[in-house]
Amino acid sequence: MFVKLADHLNSGLRKVPVWLVYALGATLPFWYLYLGLTGGLGVEPIKALEHELGELGLQALILGLAVTPLRAITGVNLIRLRRAIGVLTFFYVAAHLLVWLVLDVQILSEIWKDILKRPYITVGMAAFILMTPMAITSNNWSVRKLGPRWRKLHKLVYPTAALGGIHYIMVGKTWEAESLIYMAVILMLLGWRVYDSRKKQRSRAIHQGNSARPA
Numbered sequence: 001m002f003v004k005l006a007d008h009l010n011s012g013l014r015k016v017p018v019w020l021v022y023a024l025g026a027t028l029p030f031w032y033l034y035l036g037l038t039g040g041l042g043v044e045p046i047k048a049l050e051h052e053l054g055e056l057g058l059q060a061l062i063l064g065l066a067v068t069p070l071r072a073i074t075g076v077n078l079i080r081l082r083r084a085i086g087v088l089t090f091f092y093v094a095a096h097l098l099v100w101l102v103l104d105v106q107i108l109s110e111i112w113k114d115i116l117k118r119p120y121i122t123v124g125m126a127a128f129i130l131m132t133p134m135a136i137t138s139n140n141w142s143v144r145k146l147g148p149r150w151r152k153l154h155k156l157v158y159p160t161a162a163l164g165g166i167h168y169i170m171v172g173k174t175w176e177a178e179s180l181i182y183m184a185v186i187l188m189l190l191g192w193r194v195y196d197s198r199k200k201q202r203s204r205a206i207h208q209g210n211s212a213r214p215a
Contacts, residue, residue, distance in 0.1 A: 006075035013077065018084050025060075025088040029053055029095040050099045054124075054171070057092035058164050058182060064089055065161050065189045072196070083138050086157075090135035093128055120170030127163035130156045158193065161186050 032052045035041050041048035064085040067078045078085070105111050115121050134154050136142070143150050165183040172179050 003075060010075070010077045013081070016081070018081065021081055021084040022088065025084070026091060028056060029092060032056075046099065046103045050096060050104060051171075053092055053096035053099060054168070057089055057096055058168055060085055060089035060092055061157075061161055061164055062182065062185055062189070065157060065186070069189060069192045069196075087135060087138050090131055090138075093131060097124075097128060120167055123163050123170060124167040127160050127167060130160045130163070134160075158190055162190065 032041070032049055036045035036049040039045070041052070063078075064082060067082045067085070071077050071079065101111060105114060115125055134156055137146065137150060137153060146153065165179075165186040168182055169175075169179040
């Protein structure tokens with residue numbers, strides 16, 4: 001039954017144009033901006049906008065990290081949308097950073113001080129820096145140009161996700177359930193990656209051992 005459901009979902013997902021994912025995904029920050037301008041984000045709209053965009057970026061990052069485990073465990077295949085998810089993740093995080101720079105801090109001389117003085121900002125900036133080369137190389141030309149190095153470069157998503165989860169916890173300044181749940185999901189997804197990698201290594205070792213035996 002679940003296999004049939006996954007097949008139906010995959011059939012529907014294949015009909016979704018990738019450009020539509022980009023278009024719909026790109027509207028979300030503007031929707032939150034509209035809410036902020038019209039009073040829909042409460043009495044501190046800048047802080048709320050900053051928070052919503054940051055959380056949206058973290059959710060998209062987790063979704064991108066979950067694509068491979070989701071296919072392996074459930075059969076639901078989001079691989080053709082993974083690049084769009086990754087680019088949108090960067091867009092959300094860049095918008096989050098822009099709100100902090102332009103609307104929150106405003107004074108340029110204070111930005112570097114905040115990065116150095118506030119650990120949660122330091123961690124967040126580190127995640128953004130790691131994310132940037134992945135966003136820049138999220139195109140077919142880079143895949144062809146970099147070859148096998150492209151996959152190695154995009155493994156930066158793992159430390160990026162960990163830093164993103166830590167940043168979200170630190171922003172709250174208390175042990176909030178929501179931020180801990182996000183971090184737990186990130187750790188589970190990273191743990192699955194480690195498990196899957198070791199499983200494949202064992203499988204290759206067994207296969208090579210069998211191939212080396214004389215007939």
